[in-house]
Amino acid sequence: MTPEARKNAVRWSVFALVGAVITVSLLFGGVSDFHPTAVVRKVYDEVEALPDGSPILISSDFDPGSEAELKPMMDAVLEQCWRKNLRVIVMTICSPNSPELADSIVRASADAHGKVYGTDYAVFGYLAGGSAPILALGQDWHAVYKTDRGGTPCRDLPAMKGISKLTDFPLCLEISAVSTIDYWILAGNAKYGLKLGLGVTAVMATDYYQYLATRQVVGIIGGVSGASQYESMTRQDALRKARETKEAGDLASARMPTQSAIHVTIILLVVLGNILYFAGKRKEKASP
Numbered sequence: 001m002t003p004e005a006r007k008n009a010v011r012w013s014v015f016a017l018v019g020a021v022i023t024v025s026l027l028f029g030g031v032s033d034f035h036p037t038a039v040v041r042k043v044y045d046e047v048e049a050l051p052d053g054s055p056i057l058i059s060s061d062f063d064p065g066s067e068a069e070l071k072p073m074m075d076a077v078l079e080q081c082w083r084k085n086l087r088v089i090v091m092t093i094c095s096p097n098s099p100e101l102a103d104s105i106v107r108a109s110a111d112a113h114g115k116v117y118g119t120d121y122a123v124f125g126y127l128a129g130g131s132a133p134i135l136a137l138g139q140d141w142h143a144v145y146k147t148d149r150g151g152t153p154c155r156d157l158p159a160m161k162g163i164s165k166l167t168d169f170p171l172c173l174e175i176s177a178v179s180t181i182d183y184w185i186l187a188g189n190a191k192y193g194l195k196l197g198l199g200v201t202a203v204m205a206t207d208y209y210q211y212l213a214t215r216q217v218v219g220i221i222g223g224v225s226g227a228s229q230y231e232s233m234t235r236q237d238a239l240r241k242a243r244e245t246k247e248a249g250d251l252a253s254a255r256m257p258t259q260s261a262i263h264v265t266i267i268l269l270v271v272l273g274n275i276l277y278f279a280g281k282r283k284e285k286a287s288p
Contacts, residue, residue: 039219077221138191
């Protein structure tokens with residue numbers, strides 16, 4: 001076997017191993033049971049501290065490309081909101097594709113809990129311009145959003161009672177896969193003092209830990225792992241049912257066994273690769 005053929009064989013063996021690990025873990029992985037970290041629990045505690053019936057703003061800044069990672073997170077947060085009878089107001093500054101996705105997620109969750117549109121929750125459309133719409137909402141919500149996504153005048157929505165500007169929300173959760181988080185930190189928190197919690201993809205989480213130290217962010221839910229931790233606090237019934245029926249649906253906790261298995265596999269492959277590399281170097285030095 002030529003050196004090139006040997007390299008290709010090793011490469012495809014790795015691909016096959018990873019594929020096998022994914023397949024086995026998906027078939028037999030089950031549902032993980034995670035205890036929440038302090039960073040994730042801080043978001044939960046802030047929502048839990050809101051009086052029943054309070055408004056809460058969720059900026060749903062992701063599109064279908066990040067749905068698999070962030071939808072379970074949003075579902076877990078909504079579960080807590082409905083239990084506390086919070087008035088959920090959803091908006092987006094991410095993409096024209098985001099409102100349709102956010103609407104479908106919120107409506108499906110609301111319908112499952114008997115919540116009524118307009119009274120218990122409302123969904124608003126996409127606002128372009130980065131931090132500009134956040135600054136404008138801080139002055140006058142109704143001047144920016146005259147109607148909801150469906151065309152109902154904002155002032156006719158019972159869910160919007162008592163809300164005239166951004167700071168009338170005691171808490172905003174930014175669930176995002178893009179840099180819109182920076183706009184919310186700079187314009188929402190730094191400018192208006194808006195209390196802000198984050199839900200982000202795993203690859204983004206470490207970029208925003210610095211804002212925990214400055215108290216510009218109250219907590220961070222990071223990736224599928226963070227979502228599974230949040231589920232352990234808000235979706236116990238769904239987790240129990242998933243373990244009993246072996247039908248996990250789109251729970252983040254059902255994806256963690258596969259993610260963990262892949263991480264362990266990659267670590268072992270890295271270790272094995274280094275062992276083989278240094279063994280080869282030693283063999284070269286030993287040969288005459």
